[in-house]
Amino acid sequence: MTATLKDVAELAGVSVKTVSNVVNGYAFVRAENRLKVEAALAQTGYRPNIGARNLRRGRTGFLALVVPDLGIPYFGELAGLVITAAQSSGWNVLIEQTQGERDRELESLGSLGPHFVDGAIVSPEALVAEDVGQVPAGFPVVLLGEQTAGFDLDRVGIDNVAAARAATQHLIDLGRTRIAMIGDNPRRATAQLRLQGYRQALTEAGLPVLDDLVAPADSFHRRDGVLAMRGLLDRLDGERPDAVFCCNDLLAVGALHEAVVSGLRVPEDIAVVGFDGSDEARYSLPPLSTVAPDKGAIATSAVRLISERVSRRDGAGYEDVQAPFVLETRQSTTGITER
Amino acid sequence: MTATLKDVAELAGVSVKTVSNVVNGYAFVRAENRLKVEAALAQTGYRPNIGARNLRRGRTGFLALVVPDLGIPYFGELAGLVITAAQSSGWNVLIEQTQGERDRELESLGSLGPHFVDGAIVSPEALVAEDVGQVPAGFPVVLLGEQTAGFDLDRVGIDNVAAARAATQHLIDLGRTRIAMIGDNPRRATAQLRLQGYRQALTEAGLPVLDDLVAPADSFHRRDGVLAMRGLLDRLDGERPDAVFCCNDLLAVGALHEAVVSGLRVPEDIAVVGFDGSDEARYSLPPLSTVAPDKGAIATSAVRLISERVSRRDGAGYEDVQAPFVLETRQSTTGITER
Numbered sequence: 001m002t003a004t005l006k007d008v009a010e011l012a013g014v015s016v017k018t019v020s021n022v023v024n025g026y027a028f029v030r031a032e033n034r035l036k037v038e039a040a041l042a043q044t045g046y047r048p049n050i051g052a053r054n055l056r057r058g059r060t061g062f063l064a065l066v067v068p069d070l071g072i073p074y075f076g077e078l079a080g081l082v083i084t085a086a087q088s089s090g091w092n093v094l095i096e097q098t099q100g101e102r103d104r105e106l107e108s109l110g111s112l113g114p115h116f117v118d119g120a121i122v123s124p125e126a127l128v129a130e131d132v133g134q135v136p137a138g139f140p141v142v143l144l145g146e147q148t149a150g151f152d153l154d155r156v157g158i159d160n161v162a163a164a165r166a167a168t169q170h171l172i173d174l175g176r177t178r179i180a181m182i183g184d185n186p187r188r189a190t191a192q193l194r195l196q197g198y199r200q201a202l203t204e205a206g207l208p209v210l211d212d213l214v215a216p217a218d219s220f221h222r223r224d225g226v227l228a229m230r231g232l233l234d235r236l237d238g239e240r241p242d243a244v245f246c247c248n249d250l251l252a253v254g255a256l257h258e259a260v261v262s263g264l265r266v267p268e269d270i271a272v273v274g275f276d277g278s279d280e281a282r283y284s285l286p287p288l289s290t291v292a293p294d295k296g297a298i299a300t301s302a303v304r305l306i307s308e309r310v311s312r313r314d315g316a317g318y319e320d321v322q323a324p325f326v327l328e329t330r331q332s333t334t335g336i337t338e339r
Numbered sequence: 340m341t342a343t344l345k346d347v348a349e350l351a352g353v354s355v356k357t358v359s360n361v362v363n364g365y366a367f368v369r370a371e372n373r374l375k376v377e378a379a380l381a382q383t384g385y386r387p388n389i390g391a392r393n394l395r396r397g398r399t400g401f402l403a404l405v406v407p408d409l410g411i412p413y414f415g416e417l418a419g420l421v422i423t424a425a426q427s428s429g430w431n432v433l434i435e436q437t438q439g440e441r442d443r444e445l446e447s448l449g450s451l452g453p454h455f456v457d458g459a460i461v462s463p464e465a466l467v468a469e470d471v472g473q474v475p476a477g478f479p480v481v482l483l484g485e486q487t488a489g490f491d492l493d494r495v496g497i498d499n500v501a502a503a504r505a506a507t508q509h510l511i512d513l514g515r516t517r518i519a520m521i522g523d524n525p526r527r528a529t530a531q532l533r534l535q536g537y538r539q540a541l542t543e544a545g546l547p548v549l550d551d552l553v554a555p556a557d558s559f560h561r562r563d564g565v566l567a568m569r570g571l572l573d574r575l576d577g578e579r580p581d582a583v584f585c586c587n588d589l590l591a592v593g594a595l596h597e598a599v600v601s602g603l604r605v606p607e608d609i610a611v612v613g614f615d616g617s618d619e620a621r622y623s624l625p626p627l628s629t630v631a632p633d634k635g636a637i638a639t640s641a642v643r644l645i646s647e648r649v650s651r652r653d654g655a656g657y658e659d660v661q662a663p664f665v666l667e668t669r670q671s672t673t674g675i676t677e678r
Contacts, residue, residue, distance in 0.1 A: 062433075069419055076415025080408055083434055092433050094401075095422055222622040257622045261676070283561040283596045285624045337600070 012040035063091045063306060064120040066108045068100035072220070074248065074276045075123065078144075081299035082121060089307055100125030100219070102187070109134040109141070119306045126187050140309035142302050145190065154305040156321045158293045160190055163325045164197025167245050167273045167291050170327055172205045174334070176243035176271055180213040182228040182255055183220060183247025191217075194247050194275070213241055217251055225254020233262055242270055243333070249274040249281045252288050256332060271333040277326075286331035297323040351379035402430045402645060403459040405447045407439035411559070413587065413615045414462065417483075420638035421460060428646055439464030439558070441526070448473040448480070458645045465526045479648035481641050484529065493644040495660045497632045499529055502664050503536025506584050506612045506630050509666055511544045513673070515582035515610055519552040521567040521594055522559060522586025530556075533586050533614070552580055556590060564593020572601055581609055582672070588613040588620045591627050595671060610672040616665075625670035636662040 009016045014033050019040075063086055067075040083093045094117060098104040105124045109131065119140035132151055135141050143155040171179050181198045185191040195214065202209050212235065215228035225246060233240055246252035252274030256266055264270050266286055274281055277292020301321045331337055348355045353372050358379075402425055406414040422432045433456060437443040444463045448470065458479035471490055474480050482494040510518050520537045524530040534553065541548050551574065554567035564585060572579055585591035591613030595605055603609050605625055613620055616631020640660045670676055 070409055070422070071412075071416040071419040073410075073412055073415065076412065076418075077410040079415075079434075080410040080436060083409070083436060087435075094431050095418075095434055096426075097419060097422060222618055226622070253619075253622050257624060260624055279561055280592075280619060283565070283592050285596060285599055 008037065008040045008044050011044060012036040059118050059310075061090075061092055062094055062117040064094045064096060064108075064117045064122075066096045066098060066105070066120060066122040066124075068123065068125050069097055070095070072250070073278050073280060077278070078123070078295050078299065081295055082302060085299045085303040089303055091303070091307075098125070100188070102126035102128075102131070106131055106134055119310045121302050121306055125190070128189075140306055142306045142309065144298065144302055152318060154309060154319050154321075156298050156301045156305065156323060158298075158323050158325045160193035161197040161200065163275070163291045163293070163327075164194035164245065165201045166197075166325075166327050167275065167289075168198045168201035169205075170289070170329065170333060171243040171245065171271055171273060172201060172207070174243070174267075174271060177207060178213065178239070178241045178243070179207070180215060180232055180241035180244040181247070182215045182217060182225060182232075182244055182251050184214045184216045185218070185247075191247050194245075198245055212236065217247070220248045220251055222250045222254035222257070225251035225256075226258045227254075229255040229258035230262075233258070233264075240270070243267075244270060244272055246272065246274045249276040249278040249288065249290055252290070252332075253280060253284055256284065256286075256288065267331070267333050267335050273333050277328060281328070282330070284332075286337075289327070289329045289331075289333040291325055292328050293325045294323045347376065347379045347383050350383060351375040399457055400429075400431055401433055401456040403433045403435060403447075403456045403461075405435045405437060405444070405459060405461040405463075407462065407464050408436050409434070411589070412617050412619060416617070417462070417634050417638065420634055421641060424638045424642040428642055430642070430646075437464070439527070441465035441467075441470070445470055445473055458649045460641045460645055464529070467528075479645055481645045481648065483637065483641055491657060493648060493658050493660075495637050495640045495644065495662060497637075497662050497664045499532035500536040500539065502614070502630045502632070502666075503533035503584065504540045505536075505664075505666050506614065506628075507537045507540035508544075509628070509668065509672060510582040510584065510610055510612060511540060511546070513582070513606075513610060516546060517552065517578070517580045517582070518546070519554060519571055519580035519583040520586070521554045521556060521564060521571075521583055521590050523553045523555045524557070524586075530586050533584075537584055551575065556586070559587045559590055561589045561593040561596070564590035564595075565597045566593075568594040568597035569601075572597070572603075579609070582606075583609060583611055585611065585613045588615040588617040588627065588629055591629070591671075592619060592623055595623065595625075595627065606670070606672050606674050612672050616667060620667070620669070623671075625676075628666070628668045628670075628672040630664055631667050632664045633662045 005016050005019050009019045012019065014036060018033050019037050065079060065082055067079055070076045070079055079095065086093050096108050098108055105127050121142045121144060123144035129151055132153060141153050143151060143153050145157045168179060181195060183191050184195055199209050215232050217224040217228050244255055246255055252272055256272045259266055259270050266272055272288060274288050274290040277290050281288035281290040301323060305319055344355050344358050348358045351358065353375060357372050358376050404418060404421055406418055409415045409418055418434065425432050435447050437447055444466050460481045460483060462483035468490055471492060480492050482490060482492050484496045507518060518541065520534060522530050523534055538548050554571050556563040556567050583594055585594055591611055595611045598605055598609050605611055611627060613627050613629040616629050620627035620629040640662060644658055
């Protein structure tokens with residue numbers, strides 16, 4: 001049986017109003033009464049009706065977190081970090097999955113709103129700038145991980161061009177000259193930015209930028225990496241790449257798998273670098289070099305921004321936070337075994 | 340600007356009451372008025388205040404999903420499937436993470452309740468039967484993946500003893516005689532059940548059950564698998580195991596990594612089998628054999644059970660659903676390369 005305010009008041013020997021003041025955190029309660037109420041709250045196990053309380057305050061207490069798919073390790077891990085950060089700021093977190101499809105991302109944006117949640121943290125894969133018009137006016141939204149140009153919203157991401165350039169430069173520094181990329185996808189802004197960074201590094205090094213070396217990926221799962229690598233090896237027989245930059249770690253794991261199964265040595269015949277800084281990359285055989293965004297920083301920045309936006313409720317001064325990244329180099333590119 | 344019932348009523352030329360009847364799905368609305376209202380609803384983009392509506396019905400419309408950590412691929416994937424299934428049954432899903440710690444699992448159970456959510460799907464790691472007393476009386480809870488003995492609640496799981504026995508039997512069938520297990524943990528019921536299945540298979544085959552061959556794991560991450568395998572190899576130098584059954588795929592990936600880095604051939608020197616049926620197992624080098632629970636069946640059964648329990652609101656007739664599992668055999672045990 002759930003205890004009511006009245007039960008607590010009777011046990012504490014104070015008025016319902018006094019209990020209510022303590023529960024709602026109001027300052028002006030006599031210390032003696034506060035102690036009595038707190039003891040009675042503990043004894044009865046009373047829990048305030050959060051839903052009703054938030055309703056009175058014009059808030060729901062809920063945030064939505066919109067991600068492509070929790071089954072993708074990067075998003076599972078990032079969602080875990082965002083939820084942890086949000087809960088320590090007092091939020092409850094609702095999750096929606098879009099599978100990275102623009103229609104479903106649009107649906108999530110359009111259906112969000114003050115009746116449901118106080119704000120949303122959205123990690124889009126396929127949205128374009130004009131889609132932001134779908135957000136109900138004044139509704140707090142923080143975007144994760146996408147290009148910000150034209151998006152008039154708070155955003156947390158990393159510099160994808162610089163990160164892809166660093167990964168490609170690492171391969172160039174190792175003396176590789178036929179460097180492929182896996183993960184081209186015209187519908188994904190992230191992929192386009194990483195393609196741009198890859199091309200910049202090649203151009204700066206005076207290496208040719210060959211369309212033949214850019215392999216598309218419909219989605220970014222391990223299986224897509226296998227297929228993309230198989231395509232590169234089949235198409236470029238005799239002139240195969242000596243290195244490959246993959247747009248995420250799952251693609252890199254698949255590409256590595258296919259290269260080894262095809263009898264190639266990694267990194268001697270072909271070096272492989274991924275993107276995400278996943279734990280899986282650390283323990284693959286050989287361990288994978290990878291670009292590691294600071295996911296903890298992304299999560300805490302996103303929660304800070306959404307909390308500030310919910311408190312302010314204005315449409316001004318959008319922030320664009322660039323979280324740091326590092327390139328973790330391992331045996332799949334350096335050839336150096338570490339223990 | 341969010342449209343109100345009044346806006347919709349004015350546009351449709353009907354009363355607010357009629358709009359309300361349509362929005363709330365009441366039957367007795369004239370077809371002509373229903374059409375007018377539906378057109379006006381579409382035109383204004385009106386969205387009902389779900390929070391308030393559920394409050395009137397005595398429901399919140401929210402389910403809680405309590406898992407150890409979304410960053411663990413098994414739980415990320417399972418959570419993704421549960422959310423998808425729940426949303427197609429009209430639920431919104433809140434997520435809480437416990438890191439598999441009994442205190443936090445207890446806290447989640449204790450803080451759940453009708454003010455917040457209508458029911459909860461909970462995947463505990465460390466709860467014991469008496470902890471179920473923490474669930475507010477009559478509050479709908481479905482447990483995932485744990486032993487049901489003494490838990491007077493609906494449950495969806497697999498037969499962990501039979502599954503571990505099948506994995507161990509597979510190693511015995513391959514002629515292995517010094518079969519180790521990685522993942523013993525007295526606080527985790529799953530680990531205890533899998534240990535039991537491992538022992539049963541050895542005993543049935545007339546093989547000795549040696550405590551030296553059972554390696555503990557504090558948690559079930561890749562790093563723990565590395566440490567456990569290193570411990571087995573150091574401790575049993577000269578008499579090392581010729582096979583190892585790991586309590587999840589992350590432990591198996593770590594164990595495989597450490598075995599290969601230590602110069603062992605897999606499976607010639609040591610065969611490795613995991614548990615979870617993860618995609619990661621399929622693409623590791625060599626690919627890992629693994630016990631694959633039917634995660635889709637677990638997710639849909641859990642959502643069906645919680646929906647039924649919320650509708651009935653009685654404490655009778657608890658169901659214990661056993662989802663199927665299969666043993667996926669791959670190169671890490673069979674030595675057979677597949678493409």
